[in-house]
Amino acid sequence: xxxxxxxxxxxxxxxxxxxxxxxxxxxxxxxxxxxxxxxxxxxxxxxxxxxxxxxxxxxxxxxxxxxxxxxxxxxxxxxxxxxxxxxxxxxxxxxxxxxxxxxxxxxxxxxxxxxxxxxxxxxxxxxxxxxxxxxxxxxxxxxxxxxxxxxxxxxxxxxxxxxxxxxxxxx
Numbered sequence: 001x002x003x004x005x006x007x008x009x010x011x012x013x014x015x016x017x018x019x020x021x022x023x024x025x026x027x028x029x030x031x032x033x034x035x036x037x038x039x040x041x042x043x044x045x046x047x048x049x050x051x052x053x054x055x056x057x058x059x060x061x062x063x064x065x066x067x068x069x070x071x072x073x074x075x076x077x078x079x080x081x082x083x084x085x086x087x088x089x090x091x092x093x094x095x096x097x098x099x100x101x102x103x104x105x106x107x108x109x110x111x112x113x114x115x116x117x118x119x120x121x122x123x124x125x126x127x128x129x130x131x132x133x134x135x136x137x138x139x140x141x142x143x144x145x146x147x148x149x150x151x152x153x154x155x156x157x158x159x160x161x162x163x164x165x166x167x168x169x170x171x
Contacts, residue, residue, distance in 0.1 A: 092116040092123055096161030098154045102129040113154040115162035121145035123162075125155050 048056070094117040102111035110130035117123040125147070127138045140149045145163050147155075 089119055091118065093119050094121070094123075094162040094165040096158040096163070096165065098158045098161070100154045103131050111154075113152070113158040115142065115155075115158040117142060117145075117162045121163050125151070125158060127152065127155055 094115075096115040096117075097112055099109040099112045101109050112128055114126045114128075115123065116126075122143050122145075124142055125140045127140070129136045129138075140147050140151065140155065142159065145159070147159070151159065
């Protein structure tokens with residue numbers, strides 16, 4: 001056997017050293033695999049502790065049932081939220097008000113212009129003017145932030161205040 005290595009020009013000592021290094025590397029690999037196997041076996045034992053396969057399967061089925069119920073509830077909530085948003089869009093969500101002294105004789109700011117708008121800036125302005133003789137109330141329709149009837153300065157300011165109010169659905 002030595003003559004074969006001699007004919008090839010290879011020293012047998014190098015082969016022994018290479019095989020020794022290979023055995024050491026394989027031994028280290030086996031030790032690492034044994035440690036990993038122990039860790040995995042420990043995790044498996046913790047997972048299976050107190051449960052046989054059938055009980056574990058039952059627990060899994062129960063959890064999936066609970067997930068199905070929660071999914072149905074979430075879908076119902078999504079429908080309800082959509083309906084609430086639709087209803088909210090047609091309700092007044094923007095308000096602007098300006099108080100003023102209409103006739104400069106009353107000595108107070110008893111008159112007011114009140115703008116009530118939806119999130120699409122449609123609604124109306126109520127203008128209530130107080131004088132010594134009585135109270136006069138006017139209403140003007142607002143469509144997309146504009147009135148087709150002339151507005152007083154106070155009504156314009158109330159409309160501007162309402163239009164610039166932050167939309168509560170924007171968040």
